[in-house]
Every structure is written in structure tokens, then in C-alpha cells.
Amino acid sequence: MGSSTPFWQALESAETGTQRPLEEALDALAFNEAGLIPAIAQQHDTGEVLMMAWMNREALETSIQERRACYWSRSRNRLWRKGESSGQVQQLYSIHTDCDGDTLLLKVDQQGAACHTGRRDCFYVALTETHAEVDQSPLVDPNTLYGNP
Template structure:
């Protein structure tokens, strides 16, 4: 039997499904990617959005260290590999229709390449954008 995201949507609390079947059911985009949102587990702050391919997601689940797919470099990107700002996976979740992964993480150091805690530091207010977070010293 082929699993669909609708099967998960209709499933009762406590239902369990084989991971490979669920990964097969995900609506990967034409590049084989899915959006991944990283959220700090203690504060709930949204840290960043990146992309994962199946290999990155499987590696993340297997190792507990978050791995993404770098669209610019066309290779796996292990968060923190060069910066030391690792993301330790606490929990992974899929949204209801399977088009995004939520990674609840313990972020070591800033998540953003600009040195800010979060990548979402540009607040839109009417006709202006305000910078609301300072880079970490």
C-alpha cells in the first residue's frame, strides 16, 4: 500500500507509519527539496528557513546534527561546519500537507550568517523595513 499525506491527516492520535513510506509521500519540489524551518526549542523563536533534500533530512534524523542542502553550492551543508554555530536536533515535525519540515533545535551561537540570533531581523512596518536585531558581538 502506498502512503499519502492524506493518510496521515486522517490518522488517529498515536498512529505510527514507517519513515521511508512517509518520505516517499512528501511532495518534494522539482529539485528534490523541501522547506525546512529551524526553531529554537526553549524560546520558540524562528531562527531560519533553509532547504533539505532527502539525504539531508535522513542524515539529520540519524545524527542529530542538522544538515541542509545548499542551493547556491549544490551540496550538503552541515550547519555550523565552518562557523561552529551548530544546530542540535531536538525534534523534527512535518506540517499537515508535508510541504515543510519544522526542526526544533538547540542552536549554538547565532543562526544567521550576519551574526544575528535569527535570520528574521527585518521587520516590515507599513512602507518601511526596520532592523530589529543587533549582530552578536
């Protein structure tokens, strides 16, 4: 019910074309206690939801500057440019926030597989009333993505 900060509340009733400085928007984002915000990657032309990852402010600023998706890797504890080791790059078309600034939506052009399993997207396990079912085959052997033949 409503936005969490005055910045987002003011935009709720703003007219199309209203602009605010980028720094103000970045300052108003709801990063969690680890300094991260969820980022959903979506194929720009088909609407296909590809993956969810985390961004810190530096990853977000890097993505905006480079026009290429850059995330924060919690396992590596460093910035991670999507495709840096696999070649499965995400060219950035746009970044949007949700209405209260606690989730990002990146519209990208995904080159090949988005998932580390070699699948097009990370959402390949369907949950039904009775079971979980893999409903998507890998596009490429994940071992070849990361140089482990």
C-alpha cells in the same frame, strides 16, 4: 483544502500514537522539482523561529541519523551541516512535517547565531507601513564566524 497524497490524507484522521514506516513518510514528502523541501528551524525551548533553509532527502536522512541539522546548500551545491564552518551548530530535537508533507519544522538547540550575518535569527528586518527596519544587532561579527578577520 485537503492533503496532496493518500498518505497525508490518511494521517489527518489518525489517532495520536498512529505510526507509519519512515520510508513511506519520506517517499510521500512533496519535494519540489529541484528535489528540495523547505525546512524551518525553531529553537526547541523558546519557540523562536531561527531560519528557513532547504533540504533534499539525503540532508533529511542525515539530520535524522546524526541528530544535527543538515541542509542542502544551493549556493555550494552540496550538503551543509549547520555550523560546519562557523561553529554555530544546531543540535536536532525533532523533525515534524506539516499536514500535507510539503514543509518541515526542525526543533533545534541553536548554539549562538543562526544567521550568516551574526544575528541570532535570520528574521531581523521588520516591514512596516512606511519602511523596512533592522531590529536586531549581530551577536558576533560575521567575519569571525567564517574565518575572515
